[in-house]
Amino acid sequence: MKKSEAMKLLKESREKIDLIDEKILNLISERTSLARKIIKAKIALNMDIWDPAREKQIEEKTRKIARENKIDEGKLIKIMRILTELNKMEQEQILRRK
Numbered sequence: 001m002k003k004s005e006a007m008k009l010l011k012e013s014r015e016k017i018d019l020i021d022e023k024i025l026n027l028i029s030e031r032t033s034l035a036r037k038i039i040k041a042k043i044a045l046n047m048d049i050w051d052p053a054r055e056k057q058i059e060e061k062t063r064k065i066a067r068e069n070k071i072d073e074g075k076l077i078k079i080m081r082i083l084t085e086l087n088k089m090e091q092e093q094i095l096r097r098k
């Protein structure tokens with residue numbers, strides 16, 4: 001591959017990653033903001049913030065998608081655990097403000 005072609009390929013790929021990253025971050029924000037509705041429902045249902053059964057369901061779905069896409073299961077699980085921790089933190093903050 002010529003250097004100029006390589007530079008063009010790198011630039012175009014990074015531009016695509018930038019767009020994907022922006023979508024991912026917006027989706028993370030949307031996912032986290034759902035904590036407001038979820039904690040409201042949990043208060044009415046007298047439910048704990050932490051729901052291990054639900055998190056197990058999410059983990060199993062994550063493992064399935066990781067296998068289907070040949071992505072490291074452990075790493076994808078870690079990412080999802082961060083997202084669930086983020087959501088639980090948001091629920092706890094809302095609860096403390098009530």
Ligand SMILES: C=C(O[C@@H]1C=C(C(=O)O)C=C[C@H]1O)C(=O)O
Nearest residue numbers: 038049050051054055083084087
């Ligand atoms: C969002 C919820 O609260 C917690 C966070 C979860 C998540 O971020 O997916 C899942 C289960 C709960 O531990 C929920 O109960 O659905």
